[in-house]
Each structure stands twice: as structure tokens, then as C-alpha cells.
Amino acid sequence: MSGADGIYDARIKELAATARDLGPVEHAHCRHEADNFLCGDRVTVEVERDGARIKAVGGKVRGCLLTQAAAALVAQAAPGLDVAGLMNGIKQAEALMADGTPATGAWEGLNVFTPVHDAKHRHDCVLLPFQALAACLDQTDPQDD
């Protein structure tokens, strides 16, 4: 058993396993592909809205277990939130990685990644889906239904 094993908590592995179920959403309002230029991992995020609310987040993950798990979490937590709620998730993910601030509310599930806070070289793995999400949302007009 090594300290790094904590990153591979059973809950993270379970989340990552669900990333296989991700796929394109039916009527995407935006789509963005983000690369981790250091390792080549790639996440594609698609967002479908229903009025002001997020109906579904889908996409594709080509990356490590942490990236898969983070992408799966985004897809699970996002439906029902508005754009501000998604942006809040992005901020909470960044804060958790940066200084270990626990996530709250709709994004409480992020806390599964708490052990990654101590592994700075893996922060980008967790944040990649969130970066893709942020870039995706940048493409949409908040007033656009």
C-alpha cells in the first residue's frame, strides 16, 4: 500500500467506470474538446439545455482514471442546474485542487477527489473535464434557449 493508492479510492473507480456510458447528447447547445497538452488526454464535453436549466451533459473521455471519473461526475451533477450552477462547480473543482477546500451543495460529490489535492501533478487530470465544460459554456448565449 502506498500513499498514491489513496487517489484510486473505490468511489473514484466506480465513478470512472460510469464514464464509459457517456456519449453525445441529443441536441447539444455547445460542444468543446479540451486537451491536456502535457499528457495528450482529451475530453469532449457537450451540453444540452432546457430553457435556463441544463438538461444533459455528455461527451467522450480519452484519458486516465481521474479524468474519466471527473467527467462522469460532471455528467451526473449537472442536470437541473443552470449555467451559474455549472460555473460554481468549475470554481469548486479548482478550489478543491488548489487548496483542498471541500465542495458543497450540488457539487459535494467532488470531495471524492480530495486525495488528489496532495498530488499536484494530477490536478489537471481532474480539472480537464471542467475546463472543457467552461470553454463549452463560453460558446453559449445565456439568453439562448
Add this chain to the structure above:
Amino acid sequence: MLSLRDQFPSLASGLAGTYLDNAAMTQIATPVLARMTSFETGGRANVKRGIYPLATQATAAFEGARAALARYLGAENSNEVVFTSGATAAINLVAHGFGAGLTAGDEIIIGEAEHHANIVPWQMLRDRAGVVLKVLPVDDAGYPRLDALDDLMTARTRLIAITHASNVTGAVTDVAAICDRARAQGVRVLVDGAQMAAHGPVDVTTLGCDFYVVTGHKMFGPTGVGVLWARAEVLETMTPFMGGGEMIRRVTFGETTFAPPPHRFEAGTPPVTQVVGLGAAADMLLGLDWPEIRAHEQILFGILMERLAALDRVTVIGPGGNAKRLPILSFTVTDAHPHDICELMGARGVALRGGHHCAQPLMDRFGVEATTRASLALYNVQGDIDAFTDALDETLEVLA
């Protein structure tokens, strides 16, 4: 091999752990450190133009390193050795200096197994000069398909840029065969020798190539230094890549004329200490018993292959047990990403590399996103393979 291992402080101390990331960077040797320290503490001065004793000694040390590299590469003339900041810089130097003589429509053939360092500079040349890039494919084992070369070469082909050994699969290119075909049509050949140079002296004369590049940090030397070897008659025709001091014959505000090679291509104060260290590395490597070392590497590699073959979920990418290979091994594991494998292996003291290895087109060729790579060097021992195997068993258990 213990005495050899003892010449590498980070290994002798145990600080480097089980070090199997030699394709990215080899460990530095005591004789290299000693010569660099000696230069810095007792011989430090700028090179080439100083005429006080310390400066002339520094220049002698610098040029002595050039001669050592010429010997290591089998060059006939040390003036064919140009010091650069690494293999990447050496290829870029050729892309600019040799590329300046190319015109739109001229063709360059690059290998499918190339490191990005031997792809991107040519794409940049394509974009600024209109040259046409063609790709020499590899076969399923990762070897360049020489049977495809004749079809790719035309009257407009000017250069073939090919790796001597893949940093992903370890497959060794039959460079001499490529050079034979190229020479018959007046085509120049650049060989990326970054991986090959850690596994024994090279003979550019026998290979028949026109350019050969190596880098210090992959041949037990310091970082920040590398070499472009090129035939004297080719260097003579090349324009400089960078301008500045040390590379000129005469400067006026109206014009500048350039020094002869190799100085024409060494603008500014060179990385003198690193060059001296690289010379020490070449001297050290020239003094080793390479048939014995290669046999040792081959035995270890065979054990590594056997251990991996026993694992159901593992797929090895590349030439397998083919003898024409370096002890660089890439593999994938079903449902386990290389970064996760490397994270857990690293935590168990085993240094591996996971990812695309700066060879994304080759990843595409093999239909994989990334691989895990173990690469051996002359100082590895069976205990390293045992540690690798134990750590991999544990790692796959954690990821299950």
C-alpha cells in the same frame, strides 16, 4: 555490472530507485560530473577567442569534447560536429539551414515512428517554404516499410528524416539501406539518433547518412547540450540558423560574412560546461565493452518480455523479441491507463513513462491513446526487472 552501476551516483545511492525511464533521460555518470566540476572550479573561461591561459585551456577542453563526439559518432572530421542545445535544436538547425536551400514543391519524407522533434520542424518548414511532406509508414512491428520508400521518392525528394531507433517501440531502422537508396537518387538523409546513442558508438560513415543528431541527457551526459553531425560538404552549403557572436568572419553595418562550420552554427557563448561533460560521456562510453553490455541488456530485456507475456491484460507494442531493437518496451494494459499505472509504479519506486511519448502519429498508427514504457540502459540489473514485476502486480491489483 555492479562496478558500472557504481559510476552513477543517483543509482549507487539508491535515490533514483528502479530507474526504467532511460529513453527520456539517462542518469549522469561520475566521470561526467567530475569533468564538469573540474571545468567549473578550475578551468572556467569563455571559449574560442580568449588568449590567456585559462581561456586557451577552456577552448582546448571544448574542442577536445568535439573530437570525442566525432570519435563516438564515427565522424572523419571533428569540424563536422556542431554543438546545439539538444537533438531537437539540431533538427531545427537543419530545417532552417538546409531547408533554406529548398523551394516550393521540394519533398521531404519523414518516418511514421518519429518523435515530434522530427516531425514538427519539417511541418514548420512546409508552412514557410511550401515543401511537401510525405510519410514513410511503419509495419505492424513498428519498422519503417522500406518497400514503400521507392514509391515515395521522386525527382523532387530532397531529404529523408528518419529515426535510428523508435523511442516508443525500440525498433531499430535499417538506416544503411535507406541511405543506399537515397544516395542513388541524390537525396540527403537525416537520422535522429537520440535513442541509439545510449546503446553504443555510432558509425555515421558506415551508415552513409548526411545528418545525425544526438542529445546529452540521453547518453549519460548533462542536459542542455546535443550534437548535429553533418557531412562537411553539406554543412558548407548551409546558412546559419542563429546569428550573433562567435559565428562570423566579418561584421559591418552593411553586411556580415560567416565563419566556416562548425562555428557558423554556434552563435553566442556555447554551453561550455555541458559540452565538456558531454565529451566526458563520449569518452566513457568509448571505453566500455559494448558486446558485453548489449548482451546484458538483451538478457534483461528478454526477462522483461517474458514477465509481461505472462500477464493476460498486457499487450506489447512493437517488434517483440526481434533482435533489431533497443531495450525500450511499450505496452498497454486492458482497462488501465498508462498515467495511472505510472503513478502507482512510481509510488512503488519504479520510474516508468506513460503517455504518447511525443509520438502521437505512431500512437494513431497502433490505435492506442498512450502506452506505458519501460526503457533499459547499461546500468540496469535483474533486480530492476524483479522490482518492476512486483510493482506491476500490485499496481494492477489497485486498479482492478
